[in-house]
Amino acid sequence: MGDAREISRPNGTHALSSTEKPVLLFMTFNASGHTAGAAQIAKHLHFNRGYKDVYFITGPQFQSLIESTGAKYIKNPFEPITPKAHDGAPESAEFLAAMKTVFADAIVPSYHVLKKALEDIRAAHPEPRKIIFVHEALSQGLLPYNYGCPLPKGYTSLPKSLNWHTSIWVGSDPDYPPFGPGLPYDPTPENKALWKSIHAGSRAMWQDVIDYYDAKLQEIGATKKFDDSVLDVAMNVGDVTVMATTPSLDYPSATKNPKKFRLVGGLPVRELDGNLAYPAWWGELTSNSALPISDPARKKVVFVTQGTVHRAYHELLVPTIRAMAGREDVLVIATLGERNEPSPLPEEDTPGNVRIVDYFPYEAVLPHADVFVSNAGYGGFMHGVMNGVPMVLAGKIADKGEVCLRAARAGVAVVYPKSEVTQEEIRTGIETVLTEDKYRKRVKEIQEENIKADSLGQIEAIIEELVRAD
Structure with a gap:
């Protein structure tokens, strides 16, 4: 077990005492690459840093993993339908199809399971106990609340949230190559003009996905139309977006707003399961x-x-x-x-x-x-x-x-x-x-x-x- 004693922080504050530590609620998209890192964080905070009340929403195939972290597992029943690799469609078409059948289709079930989880957690941990929501950026948990869907019972606002992003920067930025075409980072005036043009032109390519997202949100009571960049929204939901990288591994633009976006470095190498079965060779x-x-x-x-x-x-x-x-x-x-x-x-x-x-x-x-x-x-x-x-x-x-x-x-x-x-x-x-x-x-x-x-x-x-x- 790690040491959960109070430690000093660089900003002069101190680690929270055991009575000040919040309830933590994690939510990840139902896939290994979206869940494994968050599970590692939950395990560290629970066993090494004294966060005793940890809840974790994800798919049923990860229940044993989540329970091994010390968190209380909450099932998200949504099973994404992943398009088969190279089913004959161009890669861009395959990617856009996945944004609907994999991520947009997760919105409604994820909204319902998160809403109930927040209500149950508040009932178990009444105010003034604080709740912090650790939201994996594509889990779709926060998205509905940004567009006016009803809050959980007992809440006048959502808990503060850390938005955990499991990939590179994917937001749009005029000083940044657009996501998708695979253009190198070379910010000459000519390239910046090209990037701006591609950013502007991509709206038509994404429109069908945007409309699909909007229909899903309207289904659960959204009061605001979804008419935004899907990837920008994923990067910006929550109070702070965290990426597991350092500046050496991304482009300079990714650090332009260090209060909102934090590059914290890669997660440490995980310890191997003591019960791991090794192959004969x-x-x-x-x-x-x-x-x-x-x-x-x-x-x-x-x-x-x-x-x-x-x-x-x-x-x-x-x-x-x-x-x-x-x-x-x-x-x-x-x-x-x-x-x-x-x-x-x-x-x-x-x-x-x-x-x-x-x-x-x-x-x-x-x-x-x-x-x-x-x-x-x-x-x-x-x-x-x-x-x-x-x-x-x-x-x-x-x-x-x-x-x-x-x-x-x-x-x-x-x-x-x-x-x-x-x-x-x-x-x-x-x-x-x-x-x-x-x-x-x-x-x-x-x-x-x-x-x-x-x-x-x-x-x-x-x-x-x-x-x-x-």
Whole structure:
């Protein structure tokens, strides 16, 4: 257990006493990348910092995870329908479809479950006990209240809220490349004019999604029309928006309003579950890692994942396996991102230097890896950073192309900002990272920067700030 004694803060205040600590209510969208980080925060605050009354709303597949944090689990029954990766639609069309069937469709059930949770928590913890709401930016919990939907019984206003954003900056800003096209950050006058034009023109592309959001809000009693940028709203709901990154990993514009937007650094590497079941080949990996770097018998370890959502293995995972096939000096570890997922390659077609596991925590493999190959999901990217492992990233859909550009700008990865890559491209990327030490040195520097940022300490300080704001 951690130490929950009172500590001094940089602004001269002190940590809240046990009697001053608020009730914490977390709410996340029902998906691993949106829930895992918030669960880590809840666990730290409960077990290490003395926050005894913690509640957590999310999907039923995360109930055991949430209960392990010490929080009281509250079920959100909404099950998102995720479009299949590359179902024939262009990536932009697939992304916009997901904004409706994944996120907009979450609005109504999320509103109802949050409203009841707030009423029940207030009944269990009467005023003057304060409640702080930790809202994951795409969970849709706060959205209805911004558009006039009825407040929970017993409330004249919502509790103060920390808006937890699990990706890069996605808001619109004239000094910033627009989200989506994958334009590099190069703020020349000509590029700024282009960015402004794209920002203005994107309204038509988003209009169907905006109208769909509005219809969902009207269904639950909104008094104000939803006619805003969906991504701007996600970034701006709540009192303070927190991102798990540092300035080195995003563009300068992301820090323009430091009171509203806080870059707190990546969450620390999670401890492994003591009951984790290891694959049969695990000893081979750890024995290899125990060899000195200079030992010619020590193999380079390439860890590859297609992520947990867009698992189109032909795009990245299979090309990586085939690119490294026959390399006696390389061991490839591939994780499929879903429990009980069958291998995309028949056993007889799987190279002898490849080990495949259906689902396994990144933090278990990364300490043994020399290169991390990923489809540039933000959670996986930050796992690479926090473990100090240089990367090869390839992805385009959703935020993945934008993550690629930030990783390249930071100097921690060779990137291919597209969904499908060739064996030759992956082979070249891996060889570049293995032979050019600048990638390893740079990711170690940024790892240290993020560790020193003390994300969990900063998040607690923001919660204390919100408690004192009234």
